[in-house]
Amino acid sequence: MRIFGRVRQRPSTDWRLATNRAFTLIDDGRYEDAGALLTRAADLEPWLSESWFNLALLHKFRHDWEQARSAGLRAVALLERDTGAPDWWNVGIAATALQDWPLARRAWQAYGLTVPGAGTVADEPLGMDLGGAAVRLSPEGEAEVVWGRRLDPARIEIQNIPLPSSGRRWGEVVLHDGVPHGERATGSAVFPVFDEIELWAPSAIPTWVVLIEAAAPRDRDALERLAADAGYAAEDWSSSVRLLCRSCSESRMPTEEGDGGAVRHDPHDHSEPGSPGPLGHVAAADGLWTPERECGLAAPEPLVRGLLDGWVADSPDTRDWRDLEEVC
Secondary structure (H helix, E strand, O other), rough: EEEEEOOOOOOOHHHHHHHHHHHHHHHHHHHHHHHHHHHHHHHOOOHHHHHHHHHHHHHHHOOOOOHHHHHHHHHHHOOOOOOOOOHHHHHHHHHHOOOOOOHHHHHHHHHOOOOOOOOOOOOOOOOOOOOOEEEOOOOOOOEEEEEEEEEEEEEEOOOOOOHHHHOOOOOOEEOOOOOOOEEEEEEOOEEEEEEEEEEEOOOOOOOOEEEEOOOOOHHHHHHHHHHHHOOOOOEEHHHHHOOOOOHHOOEEOOOOOOOOOOOOOOOOOOOOOOOOOOOOOOOOOOOOOEEEEEEEEEOHHHHHHHHHHHHHHHOOEEEEEEEEEEEE
């Protein structure tokens, strides 16, 4: 087969050496040096789809979406198979970052996915029914895994209330990578954990932390329901946050999502019983219910105090709150 007037052949030794060295530099965060080598490799073997796939990958790491789209399109133009190529997935991520919806639809369809609403190709590819997933926020920093709703193959809407260290808020949409790093199991269902690439759509809803007194789990649950009924969110960080090492976080981890009862000993939780929680609150060491809970709230400032006061008013003998603070 001839491509660009040349016979297709195995890449040269110089191409392999330059490419291998480039990915070593990428692992060290030396993207500029890696880019020079990958550009040289593409000059050596311009008819090879891998040359342009590697450049598209580098530009994705750098969040240079115009260049990622350009290199990705050159890669897919040289593909020898019709569907399922990761080249198309990278094109889809770049197109989503740029809100190039016609190209995003084309990419997901070329990969082999069904995209509804084909008659409105200029619109976002919504309604793909991809279900829930988890996303690792700030994967290169103080990483945090939260639950979310997949809007399409490259975006997740955050449904937990992230800790302030992540810099993210409830309801934000993040762009994520295509290869999962870990899984979370809830009963018989297993959900992938994707790594965040960057913030795609910010949220105007601030994050608050508050200490509540909840005599029983049902009192805590009532606050979470009250916030949800108002269109916002509350989350008991005292029971929902676990500290995991990277190895555990990137493996298949069971969760207590929706359990609502006393927290059982978790051999994968590397936090120390009796030590401060995510924002300094000391949790119980015996696994029994502790009335004092550290909670996150996602709600506008004019509403948040009224929401807490209304929660207490419904059962003043078993509920109270203090130390409300905006943290993100």
